[in-house]
Every structure is written in C-alpha cells, then in structure tokens.
Amino acid sequence: MYKILVVDDEPRVSIGIRNFLQSSDLNISTVETALNGFEAVDYLRMEHYDLVLTDIQMSRMSGIELMETIYLEQPSLPVIVISAHEKFEFAAKSLRLGARDYLVKPVKREELLRVVRSVLVEKEEAGKLALEKSMRKRSSGGIGPGRRNEILMELVTERGLSKKDHDELIAELGDQVKGPNFGIVSVLLDLSRGGFSNREMMLQDRKLLKYAALNLFEESLSEWDGLTFSGFGNELIGIVQLNDSDATGQRYSLQSQMHFIGQFVFKNFKQYLNIDATIGMSGLRADVSLLVKLMEEANSAAEWKKLHPEQNVFHYEDIAAHESLHMVGWMAKVEQCVQLLKSGGDSETMVLGLVRSLQELGHAADLVHSYFGMLVYRIYGLLLEYGSGNSASLRRFDPDAYFRDLPVTGKTDRLVAYIEEAGRSLSELTREREMTILSRVMGYIRKNYRNPELKIQDIAVEAHFSPAYFGYWFKRETKKNVWDFVTELRIEEAKQLLVATDKKRYEIAYEVGYESPEHFSRMFKRYAGVSPADYRKEGQGGSD
Template identity: 65%
Template sequence: MNKILVVDDEPRVSMGIKNFLLSSDLNITYVETALNGFEAIDYLRMDTFDLVLTDIQMGRMSGIELMETIYMEQPNLPIIVISAHEKFDFAKKSMRLGARDYLVKPVEQEDLLRVVRKVLNEKEEIGKKSLELSKWKREKEKTEALSRNELLMELVTERNLTKRDYKELIAELGEQIKGHYLGVVSIRLGLNHGGFSNREITLQDRKLLKYASINIMEESLSEWHGLTFNGFGNELIGIIQLNEQEMSGQRFHVKSQMHLIGQMIHMNLKQYLNVETTIGMSTLHSDIFMLPKLMEEANTAAEWKTLHPSNHVFYYEDVLAQENLSVVEWMAKVDEYVQGLKSGLDKPLPVDTETMIKPLRELGQSAELFNSYFGMLVYRLYGLMLEYGTTNGISLQRFDPDVYFRQMVGEARIERLREYIQETAKLVRLLVKERDQSILARITGYIRLNFRNPALKIQDIANEVHFSTAYLSYLFKQEMKKNLWDYVTELRIEEAKHLLATTDKKRYEVAYEVGYESPEHFGRMFKRYAGVSPAEYRKEGQGGLG
C-alpha cells in the first residue's frame, strides 16, 4: 500500500510515470503528480508519501531546492531523481541531499521499475527494523527510568539506610549524587487544567504533561546539577546540588539562590506548559543521610499553600518562624499587598509604601525577626517581577534582593526599600504593556503575516519562536487541533475567497497573490477545501456578494 509523488514540469512525462507505476506489481495504490516544487511541497505537507520521484530542471523551484526543503522537513523520505541532465555535479548534489538513485531521461521502464522496487523494499525493511528497535528502546528506557526513579525515591524517603546502603545506591545511580550541599524541591503540579487553551486535562494528557514537566524541570535545574524524578500522584521531586563555591558568602545569598530556583521552576512550567505549581523547598545540608529529612522539609513548606493560596514558592527556612502568629499575619499582609499591586496596575504612580514600611520599623529592635519579615516582602516582590519579566528578554539581575540591598543595614535598607517597591510597580506595568502574546499567538501571527509567501517553510516559523520544527508541529497540532500546513492552506483559501468575492482579479492573479505558483494547482486546492471551483464560487456569490 504505497503512495508516490511524481514531480515534473512536463505533464506528459509525469502522467506517463503515474500510469506505469499504477499498472505495475509494486502494490502502489496512489500516485499524485505535481508540475513544480511548490505544488509538491503542498502535497507533502497535506499527505504522507512513501517515495518522491522528481525532475531537476523545473521553473521557479528546481528539483535541488525541492530536495533541500524535503531534507529539512521530512529527512527520511526517499527520493529518486529522474533528469535529462547527465552532469556529475547534479547527481552528486542529489545524492548528498538523500536521493536514493539518479536516472537519466529517457528512462527505460525496466530500470525505473527496478529502482522503485528496490527503494520501496528498503523502506519497508527499515520500517520493520525501526519499529522493533523503537519498541526495544522504549522498553529499555522505561525500565531504566523506573529503576532510577525507585533509587532516588529510596534516597529521599527511607530513613533506615546504612552508609553502605547509601554507597550502593549512589553507585547504581552512576555517581549522580555529587554535590557538597544538597536540597530537596517538592513540586505539586496542578493538572486539572493546562496547555495554552487552558482546557480540562484528560488522564492521558496528564501523563504527557507530567512527562513534559520533568523535561522542563531537568532543564531548569541543570545549573545546580539537579536530579528530577516522579513522586506520588501529581508530585515531582528535585534534588539540588551546590558546591562549596556556590555556598560561599552570607546566608542571605543562599536564600536568594533558593528563592530564585523556586521562582524559575514555577515560571518555566507556567510559560512552556501553562501548568500551575506549588513549590516547597528544603534547607541545604552537606550530609546525604539528611535527604529524608530535607524531603519532609520540602513537603512541609509546600503545605503552606493552603494558608497562602496566592503564593507559589515556599522556602522551609521562611516557614520555620511562622509558629509565631504575627509572622503568619505578616505573610498574609505581604500577599494582600502584592495582589494589590497586581490589581492596581491602572492606578497612578507612585504607589503607597508606608503600609509595609511602618510595620517593619516597629520590628527594628529584633534583627532576626526584621530580617525574616524583610526577606519575605522583598522576595515576594522579586517573584512578582520574575512572573511578568521572564518572557520579555529583560534582565532582572539588579533587582535580586541580594544585589539590590547589598551591604545595607537599618534605616538605609528601609529607605532603599521605598525605591524597590516603586521600581517594582513601575517595571511590572512596563512588562505588562510590552509582554508578548502567548507563544501560540506569536506562531499564528507570524503565519498570518507570511502565508502569501509560496516559499514559506516550517523552519522559518520555528525560528520565529525559537522551537525545533518537531516541537512546533506537535504544539500546533495539540492546541489548534489541526495540522500547521492545513492552517496555512485555510488562510490562503479564505483570502482567495475574499479576493474572488470583492475583486475582478483573474484566477491566476488570485492564485499568485495568495501563495500559489500555478493557477491549476490553486484550482485543485481551492476545490479541495471549499468544495467548489474558484469560478463556481465567484458565480454562485458564496463570498457574500450574492
């Protein structure tokens, strides 16, 4: 059951090859013909083919250019070149671009049959081997992932392990535990809704989202030699590993690191998967035996979400002091204040700072309590900036509290806080105004600007949003429920309908204007999507003129 695409600007040649292949014994069920490279690309984007036969010398887009596009979008699709040119350079370049054979016109039917049979048989054998290999690899990867997950879970949950047990676990993990200081992160994923359509998530999609979340977590924690694995239910667990150099300096710097890590995890999962999270972070410890205790700390920190639903990141060291009710009230006050800043973006600047500064002044006699209250406020404000700033290409490094308030104490820090709050409010307003549309909106926006270009390639669109072509296609299909090239074609046909209904332009003019090189090909595509020919559409007044 093979499908073939024949590309030649001589209709007599392409139809001759089509009829010959359909009458052969090669189990070919369908042969499509295209008069140029642009038509061929359209067909390849709409349908799946097993083989392409193409001429080299064609108008507007040569066979070499067509092969370059196929090599970029479907690198495993076999190609046979049939050309009147015997030049070695053509054959050499064709082979470099993946051509399986190069036949010179006029082609003997026996030669064509032999070459096509050989390529189709090879493709079938490769498909069988690939299927068997992929099954084996999937099972192997699944087994290895389960084993790794179980080993890491044992490290963070089992309290009765001996030093020998730990050494054996670490050896089995391949020396992945190697940091001087260790911390544990508990990430609770909100998987009831997600994706850029924010729709309700099915059980199967939850598994996919959780798998994708692990990949993003691993990327987010790579700077800190992070290990990410599945917890129970919708929980992911991360182990952070810091070396002596990263831990050097004051305690304030360590807190800054931990808050930054938590905010980065939250924002990356929100930005790339639109998944809400609650993140609990433990303290850091140099003893691997403390991992179960650090796991408990991370879970305890995450549980504070019930008291502070608007927060996303909870650091255990901040939670320690919260046995005191006044600290709990302060956290609620901080939450309320930050929510007020978010909801009051349309109100004039400067914002009120005295609401937060007055209570801090009253804590001046207790340095430890003051530092705790002060840290909760400034890190919450910093998190607000990260929330709006991570997708805008704006560096927020200077607003890191560890940098902004460096070597400041007492009244100087209070006065600097006034500026920090005002700058936060000002910057967040700017970021809200300048923030790009969602990634999906950027993709569709780019396509709408460029769909009239007949040479539009998936790589052009992927480059616009800095995605791989594979992930771009997956994301578009997942969110839009249609193939990306179907979307492009629909835009072209809708624009053609508009031109047919509102102008006197001839069919070939409309075809060229919406991105088709051939009026005949435009006619076929129009009828495929609109159900009638361009002439029938104009005659029947389906464009709104009727």
C-alpha cells in the same frame, strides 16, 4: 495499492516517470506530479503517499528544502532523489535527510524500477510490522509524527499536567512507552562549525545539519527504545527506556547503560557529522510521570559545561553524588528553581529547600551573600528578559532595593516572599510575551500568505522557535495547524475574489499564493467542498 508523488520542474520528466511507473508491474494505483516543492508539500498535507521521487535543483523550493519539510512533518515517508547533479555534497545531504537512494539523470528504466520496487517492498514489510504492533494497541488509530512530537514535548515540559491529562497522553503514545525505567538525554548541538570540511556553517547549512543530527540521534537511541524529538533552538531531546539487560541479554547496571549511551551519542555526532555537542544525562526513574523532573535533571547536568568546558557528557547522578552545598550544586539548584518559575509550577518546596540550605551556612556570611546573590540576580535577570520594555515596573524586584539594609537572616527570611512575587509576575509576563509573539506571527502570516514561497520554517524564524516546536506551540495557542491556517486565509480570499470580481482562475490563483491554477483548484475544492467555478456560479447566482 501504492500512491506515488513525482516532483520535478520539468513536466516532460515528471510525466515520463509517471507514465513509466503506471505501466510497470508494480502495484501502483496513482502517480501524481508536482511542478515544485511547494505544490508537493500541499499534496502531501492533503493525502497519504507511499513514496516521493524528487529532483534536487528546482526553482522556488529545492529538493533539499522539500526533504527538510518531509522530514519535519512525515519522517517515515521514503524519498528517492533523481538529479542531474553528480556532486557528492548533494548526495550526502540527501541521504542524511533520509533519502533512500540517489539516482543521477539520465536514469535507466531498469534501475529506476529496481530502486522503486526495493523501497516499496521495504515499506510494505515495515507496514506489516507496524500493523502487528498496532493490533496490540488499545487504540487502533495510532498517532502521526507531528502529534507524537507534541505529546513528548508536553510530557517533558508541562509541570502542571493533571494525572488524567498525563495518563491520556501516555495512552495516546500506545506501546511506544515501554519502560520500565526512564531517563532523558538532552543534547545541545554546536552548529557554528561542522561537516568534514569543518567550515563555518551558514543558516541553511545549520538547518540541514540539525535535521541530520536528529536523524542520527534517533538511530543512536533505537536500541533503548528511544523517543527523540527537536527541542528549543539547537536542542535535541531523547527519552530512553532501559531494562537491566542489553539487546544481547547481558546484564548491566542501569547507570552503566546510561554512561554508555551518553558517550555513544557524543561519539556518533563526532564520527558521522563532525559536530560537537553538550550532552546532559538525567538519572533514571521507574515512573513515567516524572519526565519533567528528569528533563530538569538533564538540563542541570548540561550546566556543568560552564565549569568544565573540556568535557562534553555530563551525568546528573555525578552531580548528586557530590552535591553538598558547593558552587556547582548551588548553580544546579538555582537553575531548577528558574525552570520551575518558567513553567509556572509549584515552587514552594524548592524555595524552602533553598532557604534551608542558606540557613545551614549561617556562620559563613560571605558564602551566604555569594549564593544568595546568585539566586536573586538570576531571578531578577529572568524577569528583565521576559519583561523587556517594562523594566521600570520591575525595578521593585531589584535585589539591591528589595533587600536593602536587611541583615543576612532577614534576607533569607524574606526570600520566600520575593520568589513568590517574582513567580506571579513572571507568569503574567510569560503570557503577555506569548500573546505578543502570537500577534507578531499572525501579522507575519497575514502579510505573507500570498507569497507562494512561504514555508513553515520562515514563520518559525519570526517567532524565534525551531520549526518542530513552532508547530506544537502554534497549535497549542490557536487549536489549529499552522498550514491549515495559511491555506484557509488563501481560500477565503479566493472566495471573495470569485464572487466579487471577474478575474480568471489563474489570476486568482496567483493573487492568493498558488503558481499553478490546477493546484489552486485542487486546494480550493479540498477546503471549500466545490470547485472554484461552481463556487463562483453559486455565489453570483448564475446558472448554466
């Protein structure tokens, strides 16, 4: 039986839709109603729903913003938009965010029933396929999209994972990991302008455009079993899994497939969203444990954009084929070293390779000075970036002072010690920085959790993270889901107010961040296990 959520700020409309659907011949068990997007988001976090019907123009959180949140947290949940707006831009935004249909009010009952039936049948068929897949998994539970994105982020960024941890993460993904060959597509979106009006994008438009781009990216890589997710800022990341034949059975070289994928992804972004993107393509490996290495390759490839601004798709294999010690090759090596230092990984092999490369240029002193300077000043700049406010304590890493009066050979000999010391300081600064960010985020949440309009996107902005990465980062740092943390703060304050004051339920609801007393009661019972009235009675030692 299906469970449906109807979201509209006009109770007459939402109740009318609810009554109509419940009296239909569809296999519906429950139709819940929410007065705005914030209530809807709470319901969706508490219980499983099969379909959402939402208005667009609502106070507080609009339908577009609600779909953003749904796409971020439950991208497979179907949404039907029912709106009084006939404007194409609303329909286009809705469909790009994954809406299955866009109906204009007033909606004929027959049309509403047809669309709802179609979406539910489609969902049922997809559920059957998913069930068949799950039967082949070692674990019957599977994972949700949020957990999936956390796992993928760890697999491509966490260099220090033990084999046991790595194997457990791969096992948790189940048959999503097919192989046999793995590559990474790193996409840096240019969201300054876009859409077919090619106008300058405001913040809200950029957010919508990124969600649309992630949706399109997933579709673009589906033929290659792509695992796509949102990276830092305007970055999208995709893991592709290649055979030596395409979907039609024709055989192609793996590298030919990678070249096609890069151009295909870029063309789709341009054709369907009219946005530019820099695309870095890694090499291919038949070992899933090398995803961090592949991520570094894709990022290194994208760095070529600085030297070739007229190009958009860059392949690491092209770099490697020409990587004698010319400028671009050295830049890539420097960037790999920096990424290693950032991740806290073992950089010894990389550093020794850099020293050997410099030593091989021994006769070309000017070239050694140039390449040496690029490396040490990049590392020094990274330390200053992470240690803002502590520049005085970092002056010992100033290359002018650290390598003062040393000949070329002396500088290269001392380079290993410099990078080791810088790496240790960077690890300390990184931890301090993350604790500072966490402290700032916690302060922001504690200051704003009573605001009924608070969204995860708002909190992510405070940390300067994308919403997708922020959710992963917050859980990694606190072992707790960010919205669970917000809700717990609200409920804890409500408990105190119920016991220590005579305020009415609706007053307490408004005070802790809920606009609807009914919605507050439902959330309270979910987290506290009893109703607000029963909690007050027990806390005040009262009786009937």
